[in-house]
Amino acid sequence: MTAAPVQSTLALVGPPDSDLIRIRDLVYQVAGIFHPDTKLRLLLERCGRRMKELNTTSLREYFEHLTVKPTRQVELVALLNEITIGETCFFRSQPQLDALLQVVLPKIIEAKAKFPIRRLRIWSAGCSTGEEPYTLSMVIQEEAQRLLKDWSIEILATDLNERSLAHAKNAVYGTYSTRHLSQYYKQKYFTPVAEQLQVQPSVRNAVTFSRLNLSDDARMTFMKSMDLVFCCNVLIYFDLASKRRVIQHFYNNLLPHGYLFLGHSESLYSVNDDFNLVHLPGATAYVKRDRSLGGKLNL
Amino acid sequence: MTAPPIKPSLLSRLEDLHQIPTIPAVLAPLLRYLEQPAEQLDVQKITDMIAQDKSLAAQCLQMANSPLFGRWQKVDSLRGAIVGLGMQRISDIAMSCGVLNLAPKDADGIDPVAFWEHSLGCALVCRHFARNISYPDPGKAYLAGLLHDIGIIVNLCKLPAEFRAAFEIARDQGIPLHEAESSVLGFNHCHTGHFLANKWELSKDLCDVVSRHHSTYEDSEHAALIALVEIADLLCRMSGLNHGFIEKREVNLLDQPGFAALTAQCPTLKDFDWARLTFELDSYMDEVHSLVHAIYRK
Numbered sequence: 319m320t321a322a323p324v325q326s327t328l329a330l331v332g333p334p335d336s337d338l339i340r341i342r343d344l345v346y347q348v349a350g351i352f353h354p355d356t357k358l359r360l361l362l363e364r365c366g367r368r369m370k371e372l373n374t375t376s377l378r379e380y381f382e383h384l385t386v387k388p389t390r391q392v393e394l395v396a397l398l399n400e401i402t403i404g405e406t407c408f409f410r411s412q413p414q415l416d417a418l419l420q421v422v423l424p425k426i427i428e429a430k431a432k433f434p435i436r437r438l439r440i441w442s443a444g445c446s447t448g449e450e451p452y453t454l455s456m457v458i459q460e461e462a463q464r465l466l467k468d469w470s471i472e473i474l475a476t477d478l479n480e481r482s483l484a485h486a487k488n489a490v491y492g493t494y495s496t497r498h499l500s501q502y503y504k505q506k507y508f509t510p511v512a513e514q515l516q517v518q519p520s521v522r523n524a525v526t527f528s529r530l531n532l533s534d535d536a537r538m539t540f541m542k543s544m545d546l547v548f549c550c551n552v553l554i555y556f557d558l559a560s561k562r563r564v565i566q567h568f569y570n571n572l573l574p575h576g577y578l579f580l581g582h583s584e585s586l587y588s589v590n591d592d593f594n595l596v597h598l599p600g601a602t603a604y605v606k607r608d609r610s611l612g613g614k615l616n617l
Numbered sequence: 618m619t620a621p622p623i624k625p626s627l628l629s630r631l632e633d634l635h636q637i638p639t640i641p642a643v644l645a646p647l648l649r650y651l652e653q654p655a656e657q658l659d660v661q662k663i664t665d666m667i668a669q670d671k672s673l674a675a676q677c678l679q680m681a682n683s684p685l686f687g688r689w690q691k692v693d694s695l696r697g698a699i700v701g702l703g704m705q706r707i708s709d710i711a712m713s714c715g716v717l718n719l720a721p722k723d724a725d726g727i728d729p730v731a732f733w734e735h736s737l738g739c740a741l742v743c744r745h746f747a748r749n750i751s752y753p754d755p756g757k758a759y760l761a762g763l764l765h766d767i768g769i770i771v772n773l774c775k776l777p778a779e780f781r782a783a784f785e786i787a788r789d790q791g792i793p794l795h796e797a798e799s800s801v802l803g804f805n806h807c808h809t810g811h812f813l814a815n816k817w818e819l820s821k822d823l824c825d826v827v828s829r830h831h832s833t834y835e836d837s838e839h840a841a842l843i844a845l846v847e848i849a850d851l852l853c854r855m856s857g858l859n860h861g862f863i864e865k866r867e868v869n870l871l872d873q874p875g876f877a878a879l880t881a882q883c884p885t886l887k888d889f890d891w892a893r894l895t896f897e898l899d900s901y902m903d904e905v906h907s908l909v910h911a912i913y914r915k
Contacts, residue, residue, distance in 0.1 A: 352893055354900030355684070420791070420865045583899075585892035594871060595891050597855040599791075599863040602895055 334358050337377035341365060344384060349398055349554035350561075350585045357583075364400040368393070395555065402551045406446045408453050408491070409498040410550070411582050413600030415457055418546075421598050422577055423465055426545050429575035436468055438545045441571070442475040443532060444552030448486025448525070449495055451475035452517050454548070455524040456507050474541070476530035483527050489517035533560055538567040545573055550581035558589065565590040569606065578604040627802060630775050631812060637774050640817045641715040643670045651708045652820075658704050664696045667711050676714035676912050677707065685741060685904045686710060705756045709744075713737055713763055717912050719770055727781055730909060731861030732769050738858030738905045739765065742849040742898055749894065750883040752845060761826040761846045764819065768810025768827065769794075775809070776802065791865030793854070795831040807831050835874070841882040844875030852895065857902045 334355065342361055346352045353361040365380055372393075374380045383393045409415065426438065440458075442451040451473050458471050477483050492514050496504070499515075508515040530537055532552070547568050553561050568578050569592050578593060579601075580586065586593060586604060593604035647666050651658070668674050674695055681698035682691055686706055692698045699707045717733050743762030747755040772780040779802055787797035795805035811828035819827070822839040826846050834843045848870060853859065855868055870876060870891055880886045 346893070352896040354896050356900040356903065416863075420863070421867050425867065583896045585890070585896070587890045587892050594869055595895075597852065597868040597870065597895065599855055599859075599865060600857065602892060605869075 335362075335377055337381050338362055338365070340381055341377065341384065344381070345397070345401065346585070348394060349401075350587065350589065351398075351401060351551070351554055351581070352583045352585060354583070361401075364397065367400055368397050371396075398554050402554070405551055405581070406449050407495045407498055408449045408503075409500075410450065410453070411601065412498075414579060414582070415453070417598035417601040417603070418579075419457065419461065419465065422546070422603070423461070426575055426577075427465070427469075430545075437470045437472065438466070439543055440471065440473045440546045441541060441544050441548070442473065443530075443547055443549040443568070445475035445477050445482075445486060445527070446479075447482050447491075447495070448475065448489060448517075448527070449491070450548060450550065451486075451525045451527075452489065452521055455521045456503060458524070459507075459521065471524065473525045475525050475527045476532075476541075477527075478529065478531050480529060483529060486527055487522075489522050490514050491517075532556075532564045532567070535563070535567070538564075539570070541567070541571045543573055544571045545576050546579070547572060547576070548579045550579070551584060553580070553589075554584070561589050565593070569593065572606060574606060574609050576606065580604070627776060627779065631771070631809060637771055637813060637816070641670060641673060641718070643667060643673060644712060644715045645818065647708060647711060651704070655704070660696065660699050660704065663699055663704055663707065667695055667707070673711065673714055673718075676717075677710050679911060680710045680714060680908060681707065683904060683908055685901065685908065709740070709756065709759050709763075712760060713740065714912055716763060716767070717909065727773065727777075727784055728861070729769075729773060731859070732766060732773075734905050734909045735853055735858055735860050736763050736766055737909055738898075738901055739763070739846070739849050739853045741901050741905070742853055742858075742894075743846060745897065746849055746894060747845060750879070750886050750889060752841070752883055754842075757822065757842065758845055761823055761842055762849055764814075764823055765826050765830050765846050765850060766806055766810070767813050767817075768806030768808065771809035771813050772798070772802075772806055787860075788862035791863055793831075793864055794860050805831060833874070835878060840878045844878035847875035848873060848879065852898060856895070856898055858898070858905060 338358060338361065342353050342358065345361070365377065368383075369375070369377075369380050372380070372383060374383060384390055384397065387393070430436070440451075440454055442454065445451050455473055458466060458473070475486065477486070490511055496508075496515055499508075504515065507518050507521050509518055510516075530541075532538065533556075549564075549568065553564060556564060565586065569590070572578065580603075582601075586595070592607050594607050596603055596605050643666055647663070650662070650666065667677060678692070678695060678698060680686060681702055686702060686709075692701050695707075698710075702710075716736070740759045740763035744755045744759040746752075747758035752758060769780075772783075780798070783797040783801040784794065786792070786801065787794045790797070795807065798805035807828050807830060811824070814824040814827040822842055825834065825837050825839045826843050829837060830843055830847050830850060834840055837843060851868055851870070851873065854864055876886070
């Protein structure tokens with residue numbers, strides 16, 4: 319496509335293009351990822367990259383690529399890839415981590431206080447190259463002498479992709495992945511390796527990586543007794559039926575007081591009614607609709 | 618939280634409200650004028666009413682040019698703004714600018730900007746939410762959201778030290794402001810807002826929103842409007858459009874009393890996409906922040 323039309327729409331000086339809104343709604347309906355008005359420019363840039371590939375000059379035509387043309391499924395995945403590219407980094411969502419520490423963990427600890435075993439199980443489902451579980455490992459370590467004193471923590475990280483898992487286990491990251499890391503965390507938990515940073519063993523050893531296909535019903539049933547499940551920007555690639563099955567597994571895998579965290583601006587609307595959306599300070603999460611089974615904890 | 622008895626000395630200070638800033642002179646007649654059926658309204662008359670207050674007119678124009686109010690091409694006259702945005706939208710803007718000028722610039726160490734960001738944010742969320750659930754009067758919902766916390770103005774002006782103590786408790790413990798107010802003062806901004814709403818002669822439904830949005834209101838004939846504000850207020854407080862501090866808690870909107878009250882009037886609420894509304898609300902934050910700073914700091 320030519321640069322000019324995208325540039326002029328990029329400025330968003332007029333009302334948002336109705337075809338861009340249709341693409342926004344399609345992405346939300348299919349993948350559950352919502353682009354609010356302030357992020358429409360970003361969506362437009364991502365569409366622009368795909369349109370260039372396809373030599374398409376208008377959003378209307380591109381919308382047809384996503385909905386009518388025989389290759390629409392492939393194109394949708396290509397657009398979703400553009401949308402999620404670069405999403406993986408350490409401390410991707412600080413509000414989510416703040417909500418975890420300020421509200422969620424205290425509530426889980428309170429719910430489990432009556433049980434003798436002080437153990438938390440956290441699952442990063444679709445961990446990609448490992449930034450998410452390592453971030454969790456670091457913030458958990460920070461709380462080891464405070465909130466989580468005397469608790470044993472298990473962080474399980476799974477992904478389908480062997481190469482991503484190998485990268486995660488190697489734990490060496492460039493500047494893009496580490497762009498949100500504060501000096502404090504860089505100095506305390508990382509070792510410089512050439513131009514990159516490697517996660518220190520204390521953080522690495524707290525995470526167990528394994529290969530898992532979220533569509534593998536048999537293996538999913540083994541991921542029992544989770545307190546927290548993080549599954550960010552993974553479900554977007556599943557069709558509705560598969561998504562429902564995965565979510566049902568998460569439901570079964572979570573303890574009654576457990577929480578499911580999705581990516582920022584990612585929603586389960588119309589996918590599953592067994593989870594309730596809850597609002598935390600600056601973040602949202604999903605909890606089981608019936609949380610009254612606290613006395614039947616299977617630890 | 619059990620509220621302590623209201624101290625008589627505080628009550629006597631509240632009885633004398635003459636130091637509270639009054640609603641700008643132009644707004645009361647404008648509000649009354651806009652209560653008429655839309656087909657009877659005259660653009661020129663509204664332009665003339667707002668133009669009486671030059672500073673207000675300038676602020677209205679600034680706000681009218683914000684994407685928050687749906688304006689995508691610059692307007693440089695009040696009349697142009699009214700024609701472009703519609704009379705309802707301009708009255709929303711005039712009210713917003715009017716109330717933003719009310720609070721003291723600094724009240725015993727508390728910067729009131731966050732309260733106005735919260736109020737303007739709540740107004741926008743109320744209007745957006747009202748449209749999404751086919752609530753019959755989104756314009757009223759906007760006003761209700763904008764004005765729901767006017768009791769805070771009274772507290773800032775009349776009880777600054779006590780209010781600051783309450784604010785600090787709320788901020789430090791991460792609890793809702795009205796709970797901290799109740800524990801320190803024996804009442805909260807709904808009670809003081811009630812005084813001010815009466816003084817400003819707000820309509821009965823707005824008075825009910827101001828005075829009852831943190832208490833039981835199922836018996837109110839305006840329960841749906843109060844519920845709408847209660848939910849929008851909560852959503853804003855759990856996001857970056859809060860009172861200037863984070864409430865450390867978990868909220869399930871379906872458990873709120875307002876949810877049942879509102880569902881009775883808007884059945885579509887049962888299948889409402891709360892996640893999407895939350896994401897949409899996120900997009901207001903930067904614009905609300907810069908607008909409030911631009912207008913309030915003048």
